[in-house]
Amino acid sequence: MSMNKAESITKNFGPFGVIFGSLLVGISAIPLSSQAIPVPNVNACLSLSPEALANQGRANIARENCTVVAQAAPPLPEELQPPSATVVLVNGTVNVTLVNQTYTDITYQVVGDTEPRPLSGRDDVTLRTLRAPVTLTFQRPDRGLLLVSPQASEAGSLEVTLTETTDLDVDKSAMTIQETGEVFLN
Template identity: 55%
Template sequence: MTYQKLRKFTEIFGAVCGGLLISVPAISQTAVAQQPTSATPQQSTAKINPCPSIFYEEPHNSRVIVPQGCPPNALTQRLANQGLLPTARTTTSSPYQAGVGGETPQAGATTLNPCPRIFYEEPFNSRNVVPQGCPPNAFSQGQQPQGNISSQGVPVTPQSSTSRTTTTQTPSASQQQAPSTTIALANGKVDVKLINDTGARVTYQVIGDTEARSLEGKSNVMLQGISTPVTVTFQREDGGLLLVTPQASAEQSGMLEVTLNEATDLAQDTKAMRIQQNGSVFLN
């Protein structure tokens, strides 16, 4: 009996020890499985330099306007001195392009100054027509038909009107210029095809005929039956320089093709085109 009790006790003790040995790895694995995984390090967000050095290297130094808040480069400083920069610019992290690679600025990114002071400085004061709604300069007073000045919405006193008209009716020899081209008119009227070869939107206006309109980059528009004499004004909405090239159409009589390109020299910049009753075309 003693032997049987000892044998049974040994079997029970062995079963208990075996169970403990089997459960230890399982408990270890469960503990390991319940350990939280290490958090993935959060990716750092790279900060963009709003004023990269490329804006101050050629050709960008003389062709690209820097973003608002950056030190001005050569082009920005020159346009600011001439009053051609927009009066307000929305601060963005993207570069503010001006005639490089044909980029078109986003709509609503700029607000143009409708009456830059360059229109009231020589030689533009006596050669350029101011946009509608701006105070007339010397050229506007002398070239507009009688009664059209008031359509620009700016009252003019008789004294200043008489004074300005007297000084601009007989321009000096230095203000005379040869026509850029000549076109044969049809009953005193001309068709004008505007071809915008720039990548920027251009604002144009036929003075006394149309309101200011926009012409998208790489597009064209036909203006038909315009009575002469007439003045057409141009302005790139990104503040860049504009080269205007008029040429009589070889396909259609009485049509003037006007190509708008990006200009890199301030001397080439054109703000207005004048078509006389004899078909002579002048650029200013």
């Protein structure tokens, strides 16, 4: 008979156990869902450009309530690395001799000046009177890596040797000559 009593107690408390168990789980979750989520302070002026405000006739509001913040710009190459070479410019120009020491063509371009041009393997070309600042790009058709080695040979002249490499750390595809004669590789 004690088995029957135990079975009847279990049967009677079965639905109550489910109900009270669910309540315990639900109650423990309530404090988590009611906690406030911190919201960072946002400068409301950042979403309003001076041009947009002026067009809407609210320029005075912008000047009174907002501080104009300069936009962040990525650092220039010369701020991140020392120059790879320095050449003395002659009247703001430089002659650049590209020497392809690979066995494959290399496509080069003077950005804003020329269309992409091929330079055959084991060949060279001299680009005359390039006005600084000037950027040159280099690319192998097989997407192989290039080691770009600029060397100032004399005033107004820069020799750039292009060789194959397997080292990703030295692979370069662009060269910029600044108005100061500093040469940077990217």
